[in-house]
Amino acid sequence: MRSRAARVVVAAFVIVAIAACAAFxxxxxxxxxxxxxxxxAFDLHAREATDALSxxxxxxxxxxxxxxxxxxxxxxxxxxxxxxxxxxRSLRQSAASSxxxxxxxxxxxxxxxxxxxxxxxxxxxxxxxxxxxxxxxxTEGAGAAAAASRDVEGARLAEHQAxxxxxxxxxxxxxxxxxxxxxxxxxxxxxLIPVPAASEGEAAPxxxxxxxxxxxxxxxxxxxxxxxxAPETPPAAPAPEAxxxxxxxxxxxxxxxxxDVGRARDFHDLERLIGRVADMMDASxxxxxxxxxxxxxxxxxxxxxxxxxVLARMPAVPRGGDNAAAAAYRTGxxxxxxxxxxxxxxxxxxxxxxADGCVGALSAEIRHGGxxxxxxxxxxxxxxxxxxxxxxxxxxxxxxxxKTASA
Numbered sequence: 001m002r003s004r005a006a007r008v009v010v011a012a013f014v015i016v017a018i019a020a021c022a023a024f025x026x027x028x029x030x031x032x033x034x035x036x037x038x039x040x041a042f043d044l045h046a047r048e049a050t051d052a053l054s055x056x057x058x059x060x061x062x063x064x065x066x067x068x069x070x071x072x073x074x075x076x077x078x079x080x081x082x083x084x085x086x087x088x089r090s091l092r093q094s095a096a097s098s099x100x101x102x103x104x105x106x107x108x109x110x111x112x113x114x115x116x117x118x119x120x121x122x123x124x125x126x127x128x129x130x131x132x133x134x135x136x137x138x139t140e141g142a143g144a145a146a147a148a149s150r151d152v153e154g155a156r157l158a159e160h161q162a163x164x165x166x167x168x169x170x171x172x173x174x175x176x177x178x179x180x181x182x183x184x185x186x187x188x189x190x191x192l193i194p195v196p197a198a199s200e201g202e203a204a205p206x207x208x209x210x211x212x213x214x215x216x217x218x219x220x221x222x223x224x225x226x227x228x229x230a231p232e233t234p235p236a237a238p239a240p241e242a243x244x245x246x247x248x249x250x251x252x253x254x255x256x257x258x259x260d261v262g263r264a265r266d267f268h269d270l271e272r273l274i275g276r277v278a279d280m281m282d283a284s285x286x287x288x289x290x291x292x293x294x295x296x297x298x299x300x301x302x303x304x305x306x307x308x309x310v311l312a313r314m315p316a317v318p319r320g321g322d323n324a325a326a327a328a329y330r331t332g333x334x335x336x337x338x339x340x341x342x343x344x345x346x347x348x349x350x351x352x353x354x355a356d357g358c359v360g361a362l363s364a365e366i367r368h369g370g371x372x373x374x375x376x377x378x379x380x381x382x383x384x385x386x387x388x389x390x391x392x393x394x395x396x397x398x399x400x401x402x403k404t405a406s407a
Contacts, residue, residue, distance in 0.1 A: 007192055014188040021181040028170050035096075039163045042094055046156040049087040050149050056080045057145035060118055063125060064134040070125060077118060084148075085111050091155065097162035100155040107151035114144035261386035270390065274304045277383050281376050283364040284345065287314070290391050291329055293357035295319045298329055301391075305365075324349045328361045334377060339369050346371035350384035352391065360391055 059077040062068040088111065092104040117140045124133035257276055264270050270288070278286050285305030289298040297316040317325050324335035328349040339346030348371045352360040362384045370376045 010188050010191055014185055017181055017184045021177045024177050025174055028174050032167055032170055035163055035166060038094065038096070039159060042091065042159050043156055045087060045091055045094075046152050046159075049084060049091065049152050052080055052084045052087065053145050053149045053152070056084060056114070057142055060121065060137050060141050060145075063121060063137060064130060074122065081111065081115055081118070088148075088152065091152070095155060095159060097158050099158035100162070103151045103155035103158060107148045107155070110144050110148040110151060114141060114148065117141045117144055258382065258386055261383065262389070264390050270302060270387070274302060277379070278304050278364070281364055281379055282367050282370050284367050285365045287311075287363045288360065288387070288391075289317065289325055289329070289363065290360040291319070292359055293354070298325055298361060325361045325363050329358055332358045334381065336371055336377075338371065339366075348377060348380055350377075350380040352384045352388050354388045359388065362387065 056077060059073050059080060062073045063070050085108065088104055088108050092101055092108070095101045095104060117136055121133045121136045121141065124130075124136065257273065257280075260273055261270070264273065274286055274288070277283075283305070286303065287300050287306070288302035290301045291298045297318050299316050300311055300314040303311045317323065317329070319326060319330050324337050324347070328335045328351045332351045332353055334351065335349040337347045337349075345365050345367060346369060347363060347365045349361050349363045351358045352362060362380060364380060366376060
């Protein structure tokens with residue numbers, strides 16, 4: 001983006017987006033803090049109400065306990081009942097969830113029932129019916145107090161669950177806000193990155209005559225690099241013509257080779273061509289392996305640089321074998337074996353691919369570490385592609401007889 005005004009507008013938009021996200025996060029965290037304080041207060045009052053209900057049940061049972069006086073416990077139970085009723089009403093007003101309010105309504109009803117039981121127990125005591133009073137206190141009164149305690153505890157748990165749900169929802173909204181702000185920032189950063197203009201001095205790639213696209217031109221240029229070099233001559237003055245034109249004879253040789261391979265009808269016709277390929281790739285030996293799309297074992301059917309006896313002793317290579325030829329046959333991709341200093345030479349294996357799959361492989365031992373050269377690899381792939389039309393009919397029936405080209 002080159003416009004200064006546009007850059008300022010984008011920067012301002014990013015600042016507004018980040019500020020809005022920060023304000024939302026501040027309000028959200030403030031709400032979570034307020035909800036946490038309310039939950040703590042509710043939890044504390046609920047526990048106090050539960051403790052008061054326990055005292056209420058114990059005080060009522062003291063009516064009929066030996067050594068206890070009703071003149072002390074009756075006023076105590078009455079005041080505690082009023083305190084519990086007030087506490088439950090206060091909890092009902094501060095409850096945030098409908099489940100908690102329903103549980104507290106049930107607790108208030110149970111406290112009313114407890115007050116009725118307490119009144120009946122007092123009537124029995126005034127009339128001297130101690131056993132009837134004890135029966136009412138330990139059955140109906142104790143049950144009512146315990147039920148009210150369970151209702152208060154249920155309300156407390158319902159508040160915790162509602163708090164967890166609300167907090168989780170707020171956290172998700174915060175994550176979405178942060179994600180949106182991050183996306184806006186990244187997009188703005190990409191927009192603000194200056195795009196360099198194309199230099200006037202940059203030279204456009206030169207077209208190659210007779211090729212359909214740039215990739216084909218690159219492959220042919222790599223093939224040209226792999227062709228045998230002419231004897232060195234003293235350097236001449238630089239000519240203004242394009243480099244591609246100076247490679248005309250080499251390109252013609254590569255085109256002639258591709259044409260001759262396309263005209264080959266069987267392996268006899270390939271015997272005179274495989275030597276030319278070896279010279280262009282600087283290969284000490286080349287072996288043509290043939291299988292089929294069904295995965296039959298690879299068999300060496302044609303070679304250059306090996307004696308007939310060596311070719312005859314070459315064993316069949318199974319598709320699942322642990323070597324470069326099997327790997328190329330199995331995966332359909334070129335395999336490269338690097339040379340070792342002072343040891344074995346390097347090599348490469350190009351798969352022979354058809355529309356139905358891989359039907360063989362072309363292996364070559366490359367001298368002077370040329371297996372890593374892109375031009376050598378390109379030439380191997382081109383020759384393997386040309387071989388597909390020649391060996392495909394034979395690969396679908398049976399492996400032909402082994403042929404050996406003269407070295």
